[in-house]
Amino acid sequence: MIIHPLITQTEDLAALCERLAKSDFVSVDTEFMRENTYWPELCLVQIANTEEAAAIDPMAEGLDLSPLLDLLTDNEEVLKVFHAGGQDVEIIFNATGRTPHPIFDTQIAMMAISQSEQIGYSNLVESWLGLTIDKGARFTDWSRRPLTERQIEYAIGDVTHLSKIFPKILKRLIKTGRGAWLNQEMEKLADPDNYRNDPTQAWKRIKAAGRNPTMLGRLKAIAEWREHEAQGKNIPRGRIARDETLADLANHPPKQQSDLAKVRGLSQGWKDNEIGKRLMATIAKAQPLPDDEMPPRAPRGAPLGKEGALVADLLKLLVKIRAREIDVAARLLTRSDELELLAAGVRKNLPILQGWRYEVFGKDALDLVEGKLAFAVENGRLKMTHVDDEVPQEAATETGEMATAEDEGGQATG
Structure with a gap:
C-alpha cells in the first residue's frame, strides 16, 4: 500500500480524491480536539482504500477541503467506512450540513456477527489482524504543529487497518446473511437529524x-x-x-x-x-x-406493575440467551425500555415485533409473555423450550385425578 506524505496542498488533495473516487470504498477517520471549544476542532483527516492512504492537514494554511468533503458527502458510488464513526460524521456535518452516504460502521457491524456491544478499535484490529496497536499517541494534542512522524504514522494506521478489516467483516456478513439487519442502523448513523444542533x-x-x-x-x-x-x-x-x-x-x-x-x-x-x-x-x-x-411518561412503575417487572426481567434473560445462541450483540436485538413496554402490554410500533427482529427474537418474546415459552436447563446451560398450547386431554384428566387424590389425603398412583 502506498502511504503518502502529509497532504497540505489543495492540488495534492484534489488528485488524491479523484483517484479515491474510483474505489468501491474508502476508510475514514478523524483526529480532533473539543476539550476547550464548543465546536470540535478538526485537526487531521485520514483516508485510505486498498491501494493508498494519506493523512490530510485541515489546519494547513490555504488548504481547501472541498475535494475531500465532496467525496465524502456527494459521491454515492463510494462506500464510506468508519469505526465508531458518530463523532467523525458530526464533524463532517458541521462543516458541510451533510453527512457521508452511503456509510458503514464496523463497530455496528460487529454486533451482527458477534456478541460485542461496543468493540474498541484496538480490540478490532487485534481480533481480525492479530496486531497490537501502539496507544502512545492516542491522547496526543492533535492541534499542535508540526505533527511528528510517529503521530502521522499512528493516525494513518487507523485507516490502513480498517481498509483490510472491512472486506473480512463484509465477507462474514454475507456468509451469515445478516447484512440486511444493519441497513436500518447504518441509515440512522447517516441521518442528518442526529447531528443538527437545535x-x-x-x-x-x-x-x-x-x-x-x-x-x-x-x-x-x-x-x-x-x-x-x-x-x-x-x-x-x-x-x-x-x-x-x-x-x-x-x-x-x-x-x-x-x-x-x-x-x-x-x-x-x-x-x-x-x-x-x-x-x-x-x-x-x-x-x-x-x-x-411535554415529555411522554416513562413506561415504569405503576403501569408496569410488580408482575410486569418480573416478566420484563424474564424477557431480558431471554435476550441474553438468544444473543448467545446466534452470536449477536443483545443491543442489536432490542433495548431494555422496549422489553418493559412489551411486558406492560404494548404491542404497537415496537421494533422487535417488526421485520428480522420479530423472526429472530420478537416471536419468542411474545410467546414468553403469553406463557408459551419456558426456561429449561440442559447440560448446565439455560435454554428456551416451547410449551404446548393445550395439554392433551388424557394427561389433563390424569393430572386432575392425581390432584384430587392428594387433596383428599390419599396416595396418588400412576
Missing part, C-alpha cells in the same frame, strides 16, 4: 425531576440560552453552567440577580455581571412548556 431542544438532554410545565418551560429557556452563550464564546456548554445547575435554576428560580451568588455551581461574580443579567432576563421571559412538548 438549541430549542437542548433541554431534553438535562435530567430534571418532575413534570411541571412551568418548571420545564424555564428549563427549556435557560438551556437554549446556555447553548447560545457557549456557541458565541466557542467554549464547552459546561463552562457556562453545568446541567445540574440549570436543573436547580429551573426548579428554584432566583427572584433577583443577587440570588445567583447562592446557586451551587455559579460564582459570586454572577450577582452583578452581564451574563447574570442575561440569565435573569431569560428566566423572567420563560413560558410554561406547551402540552404538545
Whole structure:
C-alpha cells in the first residue's frame, strides 16, 4: 500500500480524491480536539482504500477541503467506512450540513456477527489482524504543529487497518446473511437529524425531576440560552453552567440577580455581571412548556406493575440467551425500555415485533409473555423450550385425578 506524505496542498488533495473516487470504498477517520471549544476542532483527516492512504492537514494554511468533503458527502458510488464513526460524521456535518452516504460502521457491524456491544478499535484490529496497536499517541494534542512522524504514522494506521478489516467483516456478513439487519442502523448513523444542533431542544438532554410545565418551560429557556452563550464564546456548554445547575435554576428560580451568588455551581461574580443579567432576563421571559412538548411518561412503575417487572426481567434473560445462541450483540436485538413496554402490554410500533427482529427474537418474546415459552436447563446451560398450547386431554384428566387424590389425603398412583 502506498502511504503518502502529509497532504497540505489543495492540488495534492484534489488528485488524491479523484483517484479515491474510483474505489468501491474508502476508510475514514478523524483526529480532533473539543476539550476547550464548543465546536470540535478538526485537526487531521485520514483516508485510505486498498491501494493508498494519506493523512490530510485541515489546519494547513490555504488548504481547501472541498475535494475531500465532496467525496465524502456527494459521491454515492463510494462506500464510506468508519469505526465508531458518530463523532467523525458530526464533524463532517458541521462543516458541510451533510453527512457521508452511503456509510458503514464496523463497530455496528460487529454486533451482527458477534456478541460485542461496543468493540474498541484496538480490540478490532487485534481480533481480525492479530496486531497490537501502539496507544502512545492516542491522547496526543492533535492541534499542535508540526505533527511528528510517529503521530502521522499512528493516525494513518487507523485507516490502513480498517481498509483490510472491512472486506473480512463484509465477507462474514454475507456468509451469515445478516447484512440486511444493519441497513436500518447504518441509515440512522447517516441521518442528518442526529447531528443538527437545535438549541430549542437542548433541554431534553438535562435530567430534571418532575413534570411541571412551568418548571420545564424555564428549563427549556435557560438551556437554549446556555447553548447560545457557549456557541458565541466557542467554549464547552459546561463552562457556562453545568446541567445540574440549570436543573436547580429551573426548579428554584432566583427572584433577583443577587440570588445567583447562592446557586451551587455559579460564582459570586454572577450577582452583578452581564451574563447574570442575561440569565435573569431569560428566566423572567420563560413560558410554561406547551402540552404538545411535554415529555411522554416513562413506561415504569405503576403501569408496569410488580408482575410486569418480573416478566420484563424474564424477557431480558431471554435476550441474553438468544444473543448467545446466534452470536449477536443483545443491543442489536432490542433495548431494555422496549422489553418493559412489551411486558406492560404494548404491542404497537415496537421494533422487535417488526421485520428480522420479530423472526429472530420478537416471536419468542411474545410467546414468553403469553406463557408459551419456558426456561429449561440442559447440560448446565439455560435454554428456551416451547410449551404446548393445550395439554392433551388424557394427561389433563390424569393430572386432575392425581390432584384430587392428594387433596383428599390419599396416595396418588400412576
